[in-house]
Amino acid sequence: MTHIQITPSILNADFARLGEEVARIGSADWVHVDVMDNHFVPNLTFGPTMVEALARSTDLPLDAHLMIEDADREALAYVDAGCGSVTFHVEAAKAPVRLAREIRAAGARASMALKPATPVDPYEDLLPELDMLLIMTVEPGFGGQKFLDLCLPKIRRARELMAKHGVETWLQVDGGVSLETIERCAEAGADVFVAGSAVYSSDDPDRMIGELRAKAAS
Numbered sequence: 001m002t003h004i005q006i007t008p009s010i011l012n013a014d015f016a017r018l019g020e021e022v023a024r025i026g027s028a029d030w031v032h033v034d035v036m037d038n039h040f041v042p043n044l045t046f047g048p049t050m051v052e053a054l055a056r057s058t059d060l061p062l063d064a065h066l067m068i069e070d071a072d073r074e075a076l077a078y079v080d081a082g083c084g085s086v087t088f089h090v091e092a093a094k095a096p097v098r099l100a101r102e103i104r105a106a107g108a109r110a111s112m113a114l115k116p117a118t119p120v121d122p123y124e125d126l127l128p129e130l131d132m133l134l135i136m137t138v139e140p141g142f143g144g145q146k147f148l149d150l151c152l153p154k155i156r157r158a159r160e161l162m163a164k165h166g167v168e169t170w171l172q173v174d175g176g177v178s179l180e181t182i183e184r185c186a187e188a189g190a191d192v193f194v195a196g197s198a199v200y201s202s203d204d205p206d207r208m209i210g211e212l213r214a215k216a217a218s
């Protein structure tokens, strides 16, 4: 039985009041923290010091999404900062197997992300090394982009490969997830849903989390 999880992204929250912004999403399963270095993606957010402060301000677990070039060297800093899950991009990692093992050994869930044009099949043998696979449904870099339907077959394929390998890997989607698109993702096999603008553009982010959860489960 699939366990639906909603992980709001704080990318579109008010960065000057992050503690209060996170307090508005108390019913979330995780807080999705987008780390961008202005090299892997053309946008810049924050680093481990800020993430550590955020971890101290909430009881919710943090799900770090590293959109950075030097993931091999920097990922463990986010485990140290208090993140319970750390996602690196396979397009950036030089040694993804070693990196996944290091993240697990440090005590966090290891997760790997694929950009929209990156296929999943070449990585099927890595699935047992991963606690979660993130399939991007927009090009990473910015919140508020339109969901890319062309990613749906890859979600379906990833779910098939997980069944083939008999692994319990979570399957996360990120980008353009809203009340309009979440059912398509769930139907394709996703079980962990990042939602940024859908949650933070709502007057009541917690209510929106409930609505997204209900749609995904329907």
Ligand code: DX5
Residues within 6 Å of the ligand: 009, 010, 011, 012, 032, 034, 065, 138, 139, 140, 141, 142, 143, 144, 145, 174, 175, 176, 177, 194, 195, 196, 197, 198
């Ligand atoms: C985009 C980020 C996402 C972003 C999602 O590169 O990885 O987590 O915040 O925002 P929405 O849900 O607005 O597409």
Ligand code: ZN
Residues within 6 Å of the ligand: 009, 032, 033, 034, 065, 174, 194
């Ligand atoms: Zn993200």
